[in-house]
Amino acid sequence: MAKNGKKVVIDRYKCAYCGACIAVCKFNANELIETFVVIDEEKCNVCMACVKTCPMGALAVVEE
Amino acid sequence: MYDVVVVGAGPAGSMAAKTAAENGLDVLMVEKRQEIGVPVRCAEGVSKAELAEFVEIDKKWIAAEVIGAKIYSPDGSEVILSEEQAGNEVGYILERKIFDRYLARLAAKAGADVIVKTSAVDLIRKDDIVKVKLRKMGEEWEVESKIVIGADGVESRIGKLAGIDTTLKLSEIESCVQYLMNNIDFDPNYTYFWIGNEIAPGGYIWLFPKGENAANVGIGVMPAKAKRKPKEYLDNFIKQKFEDGKIVEIVAGGVPVKGEIKTAVADNVMLAGDAAHHADPITGGGIINAMKAGKYAGIVAAQAIESKNYSAEFLRRYDMLWKNDFGQKLRRNKILQEKILKMDDKTLNKLARSLAGKNLGEMSVRSIVIALIKANPRLLWDIKDLFY
Ligand SMILES: Cc1cc2nc3c(=O)[nH]c(=O)nc-3n(C[C@H](O)[C@H](O)[C@H](O)COP(=O)(O)OP(=O)(O)OC[C@H]3O[C@@H](n4cnc5c(N)ncnc54)[C@H](O)[C@@H]3O)c2cc1C
Ligand code: SF4
Ligand code: SF4
Numbered sequence: 001m002a003k004n005g006k007k008v009v010i011d012r013y014k015c016a017y018c019g020a021c022i023a024v025c026k027f028n029a030n031e032l033i034e035t036f037v038v039i040d041e042e043k044c045n046v047c048m049a050c051v052k053t054c055p056m057g058a059l060a061v062v063e064e
Numbered sequence: 065m066y067d068v069v070v071v072g073a074g075p076a077g078s079m080a081a082k083t084a085a086e087n088g089l090d091v092l093m094v095e096k097r098q099e100i101g102v103p104v105r106c107a108e109g110v111s112k113a114e115l116a117e118f119v120e121i122d123k124k125w126i127a128a129e130v131i132g133a134k135i136y137s138p139d140g141s142e143v144i145l146s147e148e149q150a151g152n153e154v155g156y157i158l159e160r161k162i163f164d165r166y167l168a169r170l171a172a173k174a175g176a177d178v179i180v181k182t183s184a185v186d187l188i189r190k191d192d193i194v195k196v197k198l199r200k201m202g203e204e205w206e207v208e209s210k211i212v213i214g215a216d217g218v219e220s221r222i223g224k225l226a227g228i229d230t231t232l233k234l235s236e237i238e239s240c241v242q243y244l245m246n247n248i249d250f251d252p253n254y255t256y257f258w259i260g261n262e263i264a265p266g267g268y269i270w271l272f273p274k275g276e277n278a279a280n281v282g283i284g285v286m287p288a289k290a291k292r293k294p295k296e297y298l299d300n301f302i303k304q305k306f307e308d309g310k311i312v313e314i315v316a317g318g319v320p321v322k323g324e325i326k327t328a329v330a331d332n333v334m335l336a337g338d339a340a341h342h343a344d345p346i347t348g349g350g351i352i353n354a355m356k357a358g359k360y361a362g363i364v365a366a367q368a369i370e371s372k373n374y375s376a377e378f379l380r381r382y383d384m385l386w387k388n389d390f391g392q393k394l395r396r397n398k399i400l401q402e403k404i405l406k407m408d409d410k411t412l413n414k415l416a417r418s419l420a421g422k423n424l425g426e427m428s429v430r431s432i433v434i435a436l437i438k439a440n441p442r443l444l445w446d447i448k449d450l451f452y
Binding site for chain 2: 016017018019020022023024025026028032033034049052053054055056057
């Protein structure tokens, strides 16, 4: 998917594995497995919903 | 083949599994975490009377009792809702780590199978039944079931897999952080709430006592309104109010504040609790509604199995049950929430001041709003019929 060379990355040191980012992803591009958030880059549309929702500031968009 | 597979072992899932098993059904409850109830995503406050309708109260999972609430507007005006004296506690602060496990054990005792560290990852409907794909420690397999109850919380995927769109918009979720704090000073008979667009945009800050000098101090903000992360707002507040407090636990989470959804059923599937956005849009409280919904889903599952009818059409009676119980309150509080979201701090101060010094008695959203309408008829005229 075209994302202008951007992608979402997670800072595992900040993540509190709360699942809020999963609730707002309409592309089903992320999953919380126990304490481990995985983002499926194929499905992710870099819509930023999860980045804006994360209570800990653990998600960010970076240039690929 | 199971009669019912329950996905998620929170209050909704455990109540659903317990109720279905008590009705003689073959039940499997699947929880993806390795420890039920941990990590906690909750401030743990519940109404004493409502909880007592479901379970016998056990001191093992009660951390504190409170007689009321104190609410503060941005300029510090105080509104009190409480019983006149201690001894009339109306609310409990739970120890959810213990409470959630207790409920899961009630389900197991009733006869439900329980597996942990196992995720439900897919649903395939086939000839009137569902295959639920499970994954445990990297291994995948399928179980067959007539009915699936999605009690998988705010991050629910069961709804989406069944065709119910449960994705929350940035104006439909509260992004929350909470600290369990020690060495702080407050009156342990009360819960505390601080509101204001500067301190907690689209949400509020809370303090719920957990015993002597210890409390859950947390914040929820609405991502659509907040300029910063909830953690920054909370840290700011704590620096001013509880500088010497010690943080012994961090909790994060999301609460659905969307209000009533149209339907929580699809063919073979019912959603209960946060998965169906059953949490209250004003308070964010969701434990009791989750338990109610789980129980209703268990009852309807038993009826469906008896009638051999698992169609969405049949399962609509579950929608009827939860909507008749608390659907109207979700609708009402959503309208109230939208109204409050538009208020600036000046208006919030004005409203709080109009009630300052009075004790409003009963600890409920309704009693605050009715008092506010009496004191400020014009500001709230348009919503008065919802509350009388
Ligand atoms: C910070 C915060 C404070 C809160 N404070 C209060 C409060 O004071 N009072 C109150 O009443 N409510 C409060 N709430 C809301 C309350 O916590 C929820 O409404 C309640 O837990 C909902 O129960 P549930 O059973 O629907 O979901 P949950 O308790 O979230 O349980 C869902 C379970 O499903 C599991 N799961 C998810 N996906 C899968 C899968 N694919 N496979 C298997 N298992 C899965 C999860 O691991 C989880 O254990 C608060 C919420 C937050 C975030
Ligand atoms: S950026 Fe959007 S699509 Fe990508 S994981 Fe986050 S919410 Fe999902
Ligand atoms: S919202 Fe943030 S803290 Fe919560 S699980 Fe997602 S990345 Fe982690």
